[in-house]
Amino acid sequence: MELKKFVHDLQVVHYQRLNERHFLLELLSPEKLPLILPGQFAQALVENSPATFLRRPFSIHSVDYGANTLKLLIQIKGEGTLRLSRLKEGDALNLIYPLGNSFSIPNTKDVLLVGGGCGVAPLLFLAQFLNQRHIHPTILLGFRTREEVSEIEIYAKYGNVLITTDDGSEGEKGLAVNHSIFNSEKLSFKKIFCCGPDAMMKAVAEIARKREISCEVSLENSMACGFGVCLCCITPTVSGNERVCVEGPVFNINRLKWNNFAN
Numbered sequence: 001m002e003l004k005k006f007v008h009d010l011q012v013v014h015y016q017r018l019n020e021r022h023f024l025l026e027l028l029s030p031e032k033l034p035l036i037l038p039g040q041f042a043q044a045l046v047e048n049s050p051a052t053f054l055r056r057p058f059s060i061h062s063v064d065y066g067a068n069t070l071k072l073l074i075q076i077k078g079e080g081t082l083r084l085s086r087l088k089e090g091d092a093l094n095l096i097y098p099l100g101n102s103f104s105i106p107n108t109k110d111v112l113l114v115g116g117g118c119g120v121a122p123l124l125f126l127a128q129f130l131n132q133r134h135i136h137p138t139i140l141l142g143f144r145t146r147e148e149v150s151e152i153e154i155y156a157k158y159g160n161v162l163i164t165t166d167d168g169s170e171g172e173k174g175l176a177v178n179h180s181i182f183n184s185e186k187l188s189f190k191k192i193f194c195c196g197p198d199a200m201m202k203a204v205a206e207i208a209r210k211r212e213i214s215c216e217v218s219l220e221n222s223m224a225c226g227f228g229v230c231l232c233c234i235t236p237t238v239s240g241n242e243r244v245c246v247e248g249p250v251f252n253i254n255r256l257k258w259n260n261f262a263n
């Protein structure tokens with residue numbers, strides 16, 4: 001579904017530092033929020049920064065149509081995200097949104113969401129969306145350490161939450177893809193939605209292919225324009241090169257020519 005795009009100055013109404021590397025921005029729209037689908041993203045303008053003149057893409061973390069707000073969950077990586085981390089309540093943040101396609105609506109209730117790193121960001125909105133359709137997914141979230149585990153009680157409203165940490169300080173030790181749920185002979189999910197580092201998504205995709213489970217991944221290729229004109233975000237698919245910002249970011253793994261799992 002092609003949705004109309006908006007360029008808005010949204011107001012930061014709540015800033016929450018979750019830990020050293022992550023923060024949440026709750027943003028109030030000056031106009032009624034448009035329809036936004038889970039998996040879609042926004043291109044944020046980093047003001048007064050020649051070094052980061054290109055907008056930075058962030059998944060929509062959650063939407064509250066009643067309050068007319070949306071949230072972004074941001075991990076500090078470089079100059080752009082560091083500058084965004086210094087926003088204060090009352091500041092404006094210019095967004096182009098909603099961009100990209102979305103996760104599909106599954107025709108099963110046996111759904112697993114897998115997120116790692118900042119790839120957990122789109123999964124809260126997806127879980128909320130699934131709940132509205134009476135689907136209560138299993139939500140497997142991978143973090144580096146206990147200090148980075150956050151918002152679990154919020155995810156838990158929408159599904160059964162499982163956790164891994166790289167150092168084993170909370171949940172199972174290891175990466176999300178190492179969770180014992182994947183060792184079960186009776187891995188009963190019929191649909192997997194996954195977002196995170198490439199290596200994690202490839203590993204989850206490999207499991208899904210072996211177990212014949214339908215799987216969609218949300219790619220986080222580097223972007224420039226974010227709306228289809230610069231071609232810097234392309235990924236090879238069975239239909240040729242496609243733009244992650246327009247034809248994606250969500251792809252069924254069967255469509256991706258992603259080195260080790262599609263030919």
Ligand SMILES: Cc1cc2nc3c(=O)[nH]c(=O)nc-3n(C[C@H](O)[C@H](O)[C@H](O)COP(=O)(O)OP(=O)(O)OC[C@H]3O[C@@H](n4cnc5c(N)ncnc54)[C@H](O)[C@@H]3O)c2cc1C
Nearest residue numbers: 056057058059073074075077078079080081118121220221
């Ligand atoms: C569709 C999409 C959705 C995204 N959603 C989120 C989100 O919800 N929350 C979030 O925190 N981040 C998200 N990202 C990643 C985020 O856009 C980048 O981390 C951010 O642009 C980095 O900007 P920077 O100026 O801080 O870092 P830069 O100075 O641009 O880069 C710093 C370091 O981060 C690496 N980097 C930059 N962009 C990416 C990327 N896309 N993937 C992996 N490494 C990257 C660079 O190679 C470099 O090593 C998303 C990316 C895409 C494409």
Ligand code: FES
Nearest residue numbers: 226228230231245
């Ligand atoms: S970022 Fe420009 S075409 Fe995708």
